[in-house]
Amino acid sequence: MNLTFYKYQGTGNDFILADNRNGNYSQLTVEQIKKLCDRRFGIGADGMMLLGEQEGYDFEMLYFNADGNEGSMCGNGGRCIVRFANDIGIKKNEYHFIAADGPHEATIDGETVSLKMKDVEGIRRYKTDSVLNTGSPHYVQLDTDVMHLDVFKEGQKIRYNKDFAEEGINVNFVQVKNEDSLIVRTYERGVENETYSCGTGVTAAALVFHHNDNGFNAVDIETIGGNLNVRYNREIDGSFNNIWLKGPAIRVFEGAINIADND
Numbered sequence: 001m002n003l004t005f006y007k008y009q010g011t012g013n014d015f016i017l018a019d020n021r022n023g024n025y026s027q028l029t030v031e032q033i034k035k036l037c038d039r040r041f042g043i044g045a046d047g048m049m050l051l052g053e054q055e056g057y058d059f060e061m062l063y064f065n066a067d068g069n070e071g072s073m074c075g076n077g078g079r080c081i082v083r084f085a086n087d088i089g090i091k092k093n094e095y096h097f098i099a100a101d102g103p104h105e106a107t108i109d110g111e112t113v114s115l116k117m118k119d120v121e122g123i124r125r126y127k128t129d130s131v132l133n134t135g136s137p138h139y140v141q142l143d144t145d146v147m148h149l150d151v152f153k154e155g156q157k158i159r160y161n162k163d164f165a166e167e168g169i170n171v172n173f174v175q176v177k178n179e180d181s182l183i184v185r186t187y188e189r190g191v192e193n194e195t196y197s198c199g200t201g202v203t204a205a206a207l208v209f210h211h212n213d214n215g216f217n218a219v220d221i222e223t224i225g226g227n228l229n230v231r232y233n234r235e236i237d238g239s240f241n242n243i244w245l246k247g248p249a250i251r252v253f254e255g256a257i258n259i260a261d262n263d
């Protein structure tokens with residue numbers, strides 16, 4: 001099979017994108033996707049997305065982690081697939097698409113894509129840390145010097161502890177710069193390594209470190225791969241709504257690759 005692909009990145013979280021509106025790539029196997037994402041034997045990426053058709057929406061987003069398995073929601077991936085939709089001719093002022101965690105809205109302004117994330121019911125305390133689901137499951141831990149942390153080692157410890165090992169969890173280490181700015185580094189489930197940025201992860205961090213208990217919050221976030229912004233509303237009952245993730249989504253290159261049936 002010949003796959004025509006497009007490579008995108010959102011703050012260094014990089015993805016292989018393919019237009020699957022004709023269903024040509026629906027039979028890709030876990031092993032094939034894993035090999036396409038491999039940085040030595042394939043194209044190389046943190047994940048892969050297929051853009052498909054879905055009645056009532058502009059498109060469907062199907063997301064796979066670098067290990068080849070279907071993942072849950074990917075925030076940076078969501079922003080990149082909106083840009084991809086625009087690039088392949090799906091032109092809208094406001095996008096409505098469906099992903100693993102439900103419907104999403106998005107807008108494009110130059111290189112910047114703003115993506116509406118799903119509402120979050122609340123945050124669960126786990127020891128001195130926090131656990132929440134922003135479309136994907138996230139663990140959030142405060143750290144005073146995040147740039148000197150061994151994110152792979154510390155992230156792996158939490159991701160594979162007995163409470164999370166089976167389902168898996170993404171692990172975010174957060175340094176608070178001031179009340180409305182954070183630095184976040186993330187160990188990602190399914191990549192099983194640190195990525196340069198994680199959209200659902202920075203969203204989780206921004207919700208945990210809210211400064212207005214009731215009402216509007218806006219947080220700037222530094223990641224290894226660039227800057228993101230998260231704004232949202234926090235209700236008095238501890239739930240969150242109107243959550244928007246904003247940042248760059250950029251096309252890097254495109255190409256074609258032959259996939260052998262036995263890959």
Ligand SMILES: N[C@@H](CCC[C@H](N)C(=O)O)C(=O)O
Nearest residue numbers: 071072074075076198199200
């Ligand atoms: N990089 C993503 C998160 C992808 C989902 C995750 N690895 C999982 O399946 O748990 C993001 O930008 O949100």
